[in-house]
Every structure is written in C-alpha cells, then in structure tokens.
Amino acid sequence: MENNVSHALYILQEPVQYMALSFMALMYIIKIRQMLKKPIPPEKAELKGDRVAGALESLTNVLKPWSMESTRKNPFFYAEFLIFHIAVALTIGATFFIPLVPFLMTPAVSKVFMLFMGLAFLIGLRRIYRRLTVPEIKIISSPDDYFAISLMTVFFAVGFVAMWMWIDGSPDTGWMWIFFLLTTFFLLYVPFSKISHYILYPFGRVNHGRTFGGRGVTNRNVKNPTWNPK
Amino acid sequence: MSEQGEKLGAKEERKWPTKTEFTPEMLEEMEKLLPGTLNRVVAASLSGCIHCGMCSDACHYSVSIPEDKTLVPAYKADRFRKWYKSRYDWLAQVFPSFVGAKKLDKELADEMYDKLWGGCTMCRRCTFNCPMGVDYGMMVRAARGIMQKVGRVPQHLQDTVDTHYNAGNNMAVPQDEFVETIEWIEEELQDEEGCENFKIPVDKKGAQYFLTLNPREPKYYPLTIQATAKVLNAAGVDFTISSRYWDLTNYALFNGNDPDAKQFALWQAEDVKRLECEYLLAGECGHGYRALRWELPNWVGGVPFKITSVMELMAKLILDGRIKTDKSVWDGHRATYHDSCNIARSGGITEEPRIVIRSAIEDFVEMEHNRENSFCCGGGGGALAMPEFTPRRIAAGKIKADEIKATGADICLQSCHNCTDQLKEIIEHYHVNAKVMNLAELLAPTLVL
C-alpha cells in the first residue's frame, strides 16, 4: 500500500514524531537512571533458591496468568489486559509502519490491527466504567488514571477509523491527522503519566523475583531442600 | 554457664520518646528522613502502582471488612505514595492533584498512621497478587520507620522494642528467672515416660544447635519448650539454649527501626559465636524466623554460622528416620495448618510443616488458601502489640476463621506465637471449634521413645 500524503502530514508523521520519540526516550533514560542509582537491599543470607532464576521467572509473570491468584480467578480480566496491551503495541506500531514501511500494511495486516484496536476500544470503555463504578477502584483512582485510560480509548478509536480510511486508499484524511497528532501528544505525555509503568515493571518484577526466588518461595528449584536432604 | 544475673541488653536504659500527635516539627523531620528510606525496592513500589485494583481481593482486611473500602491495599499504600509523589513525581510538581500527590500535612500523616500501623500486617499477600511486584512489606516498613523515628509509633509496640533494648529480651525475663524456668521445664520433661534422661542444656559450648525461643514461651507457654526439647532429645540432637540472648523475636522488624533491629541481631549473633554453635536454630515463631534467617545476616553484615528453624529441623529428623511416630495418638482428630506469612510467603518454608504434620496425624485438611497463598491471620506485623487497633484486627481475622471452620478441623496448627494468640482470639470470637497448637506440641506426644 502506498503512502501518498501531503508534505504537512509527512512532517507530522516523520520529523515531528521522531522528535517526540527522542524526547520520550530521553525522559525514560533519566527515569531508569534515577531508579538504578537507588541502592539494592543487600542479601547476605544463605540462599535457598536462585535469585537470577527467580527474577527471570518473575519477569515473565505477565505471560503466566496462573501464577497469581488475582489473574487465576479473573481470566476474563487477564484476557482484556492481554488484548489491551497487544493493541497498544500495534497502535503505536502502526504510527511507524504507515510512514516507514507502508507496503507491510496490507489490507489483511491492517484489519488485524483494526481488530485489536476495536477490541481495545471496547475494553477501554469497560475499564473507564469500572473505574467510575466499582467502589474499591474508584477510591484509588486519580485524575491521571481516568485521563490515561480515556486517552488510550480515544487513541484506539481514532486509530481504528484512520486505519479504515487507510485501507480504503485515503491515507491523508483528517482522521490520520488526529491519529498522528494524538501519537505525538502521547509520546510527549507518557513519560510523565502512569502509562509509563512498563518502564517500572522490570524493576518491580526483578525485585520480587530476586527476593522471593532467593528465599525459595517462588522458585521451586530449591537447592538442598530440607524435605529432600542428600 | 555464664555468670547469671548480669545486665543484658544495652548498657544505658532508654525510653523512646513517643508522641500522640504529629506536630509541624515532626512533619519537617519526616521530610528529611524520606530520601534515606528510598532503596530500589521501596522506590519502585512507591512509583510502580498503576491502580489496577488487582490486590483488592488479596488482603485479609479488605476481604474481611468489605464495607470499608479504605482498607484495600492500594488505598492504604497511597497514603504514603501521595507524599512520595509530591516530592518525586515529575507531573506532581506542576499538577499535584492530577496524579493524586499531596504534601505531607497532619491529615495525611494521621491517615498514614491509621492505615500503615493499624491496617496492614506487612503480610505481602497483595505483593504476590500485584502484577507490578509492589512490595508492601518493604514499603510499609519504610513508612513505619519514618513515623517511628519522629516518635509517632503505637506505644505498646515501642515499649516492646524498648524492653528488648533494655533487657535483652522483649518481656524483660531476668536471666536467673529464665534459667530457673528452663530447669523446671527440664524436670517436667524428665517426669514424662521414657524421657528420664532428656536434657535442656543451657549455655553448652560447642553444641551443634543454638535454640532460640519466643519470650512468650518461658512466660506463658512452657509446654511448647518442653515439646520442642522432647523432639530434639528423642532424635539425639545436640542443642543448647543460651542464658543470655535466647529471644529470637525482633519487634524492630515491625516498628521499622533499623539500628535497633541490627542491635538485637548483633547480640544474638555474638552469643552464637560465644557458644561456638554450628547452627542458629529459630524456634516456632514467624517473624522471629524471618528476622533470624533472612534479615539478621543483612543487618550484621554476614555471619559465620548457619541459620535454620525448628520446623525445618523436625522435618529433616523425620525424613532421616531419626524419630519414629505413632499417629494413632491423634486418632479421632482432624488438623489443619495455618501458614504464618513470615514463615511461608516471606520465608520459603511451606513443605516442612506438612512433613511434620503428616508424620503425626492421619486426618489433615488444607485450608482453601495455603502455603504462600495463605491469608494472614491478622496478628502479623506487630498487630498484637497495638491494642488501639484491636477491633479492626479481630474483624480482619474473619476470613481466616471462616477458612479454619470450613475444614472441619478441631486442631488448628501453626508455627508462630503471634499467630497463636490471634488464632485463639478469632477462633473464640467467630465460634470455631478448634484448639490452637504448634507443630512440636502435635509431634511430641506421637514420639515412639
């Protein structure tokens, strides 16, 4: 598929996006550096398990809904989570594929993207509703929580329509403009928002895995376990 | 034997200056203390919460008291997080309320006090259900440590720490009284059939195991010492009890005061070295086990001896065939086991207690949530030393009482003295027909001597 767009849209799709992306990367580097500068609590106790294996296991926890009771008991919630996050990756991916490798965005591929965007839009609406109505979620929600989920939901909706136009052979529509303007805003805003949680995810998971893996809680490959003395 | 009646604990007596209200000066001091508590785990836990609410069903407070939504873990932690964000969140510097940040004021500090002392046992069940790996144990302890340093700490909890500091054990049991108690327990043990030659050696140099106790044992539960000693004697274990630093508890784990925690650990480590023991052996005590096994080496910078627990040792003795049991002693009874949070979730001991139980009783039923998924009984985190929060503590124990009841067991086993007291209270309060017992008490009567 070709990407015959006006010079103005080209500027938005490429140089502006790259600048926004560089800004985001810079903010992330600062964030990561700040976290890395914090001391790690020492572990001088004789370990029962492997801290590295524990950390790796913990990092992949996101792919193992059976590993936590909270996801085990809520498979629907987990499925929503999975679709939503795949949609995030695809939607952001689309904003790079469209200007850079438009030939990859065939109608079939685009429809897959649209499917995820559409589902994520519905999930977004449900999550907003949940945040507004479930008392234990409402009580912990800040304006940023509402704004972040609303922004994502609108982003998916706009992306869906823009992709529809794209398949239709109209790459330079108002929808595409809104889609890329939103993307730019998104890239600039995300480092300051809770949406940047994926930067913190590895820290939290590695901390968890090192501690509880080392203690033989999460990492069952315990060396010399008491119940199997050699 | 060392000289009895010597002054144990710190040379200079101390009474921590506690306060009943937060003052502006205290808040100012707390601001100064905050950066020093932010290690990587605490910082990631404070900044990593996405308010997904997946921890809401994980906490015994929010599950047992569903009408109070301020007891969901994320809400409680946000009392601390709001303050953290006001200092460190980028967006909060411009739009604080947008990200839920709030400067530390008396109102927020009061909420922190209420929720982080009286609404969290640091059991980490939510941590195990949090996709972001938020560590409530570390985070809440950091907040408690800040409050404690400025004097805003539950009085009774601080008194317990002060007593340990001043007397070398948290119930101020005098050394000579302690030794007399042990001698009396030894006599009682020797009166049991087949135990005539059993001993409870005090201050035996070079013994393999340095057995530590919870002060509640010599004070109120001497039979648990007797039962433990019986098991160890029956297996021919070479152990001793120190006349000096035998108290394995460390309530500074709960009040967040690191120098005190380190001091208590150091006394004990020095005592193990004095008696030249190979193992420091934690008795049946949840936080005590964790404090010795997992925290002591960090507090004192490594130790030249090994650290294990009576739970693990008993399991090993059974598997090694060093003790023989007759399960028929408990025929007609059904047992269930409550996994203490500090032993299972924060300590990694989940199978050993079950080895002990299965060797001692035929009818054993697991609770719905067990091992690292076990609900806290409500007595952890120093909760039993905070009488101002007693009604909430009892209310929060409902889920555990319900689970015990559902097993139909008439014996509720556990390996922790804080759990013992809380389980006894909730069993009575919620009309559960079960007797609370520790593992040695279950095992000792079944021994074939």
Ligand code: SF4
């Ligand atoms: S650590 Fe335990 S008590 Fe504290 S909030 Fe989490 S589940 Fe509740």
Ligand code: SF4
């Ligand atoms: S599960 Fe974790 S990330 Fe979600 S609200 Fe609870 S603490 Fe926050």
